[in-house]
């Protein structure tokens with residue numbers, strides 16, 4: 001028996017939610033992604049594959065509720081960029097409802113954005129390490145300054161749907177250290193460490209439902225133990241599954257962090273494909289969609305960063321991230337390249353998120369949303385920066 005399901009959620013979340021509920025094996029689920037929400041009741045049809053007869057099986061409002069609530073992106077317009085079999089494409093996209101109050105603002109959707117880059121979370125504060133307290137402070141700063149989280153995938157695809165007056169930002173973590181995702185055992189039960197990055201983000205999200213934070217984790221599957229898949233070997237698979245089930249992304253950071261410029265073409269493909277193979281050994285259905293270049297170093301043949309194969313394992317990345325200390329141009333900017341997106345290294349430095357926020361506000365060059373995902377609003381003087389194919393969507397402010 002197989003299950004047909006219709007959802008506006010992404011496929012991976014669906015598969016894991018269904019698996020967790022032990023209704024069926026994920027392989028028997030066929031997902032049809034919709035861009036708009038169906039009527040409030042979840043409809044699951046079971047199909048008798050032998051007789052090829054389709055009939056209604058169950059109506060599970062509770063399941064629908066659980067899935068809706070668990071969409072950590074918070075956006076009802078989360079969609080797959082890849083076309084799933086039977087996917088339905090609809091015109092237009094509904095705006096995200098207004099959440100936080102903003103003062104007067106002029107939309108500037110051709111302004112700059114930040115993709116934040118974190119490494120270690122722990123003690124003491126250092127170049128590559130934020131303390132839990134400082135990480136909380138960063139989230140509060142972003143919240144107070146009208147930032148709104150978006151996924152790396154949506155950012156790279158130019159699907160930036162945030163409320164009016166807000167500035168989109170994306171969050172990334174490199175190198176899968178324990179401080180990013182740590183389980184604690186308490187009275188025989190596993191708990192998310194409230195001082196690891198995920199514990200902090202989940203708590204912040206609970207306190208601020210209008211800040212649906214998500215993040216991409218560029219993990220390492222075959223490196224030394226303290227950086228290998230969050231450094232608790234007994235929970236590797238569980239952690240990867242948890243991330244996917246809670247709307248976070250797992251991204252490629254190489255097999256064991258060899259900078260790609262040191263490898264020949266075959267080596268680049270081997271290291272990126274072996275990453276995919278290692279992740280699929282834990283999570284067979286998961287499709288890795290983005291890459292953070294180890295040490296930010298490009299391959300000699302850059303086309304192999306986004307696509308290649310090794311011994312029958314293929315990889316395809318829709319977004320590639322650099323290591324950096326620079327804000328990114330808007331996804332609507334003519335110079336935006338999803339295969340070379342700049343990042344901002346977290347920290348209380350002149351090139352950290354707080355300092356950039358100040359600079360962008362002083363220069364008036366911060367991306368500020370008009371709240372309508374179907375138009376691109378900006379001051380007329382910015383129009384020269386627009387991708388020519390987006391000309392029809394431009395609204396001068």
Ligand SMILES: [Zn+2]
Nearest residue numbers: 174175294295
């Ligand atoms: Zn790294």
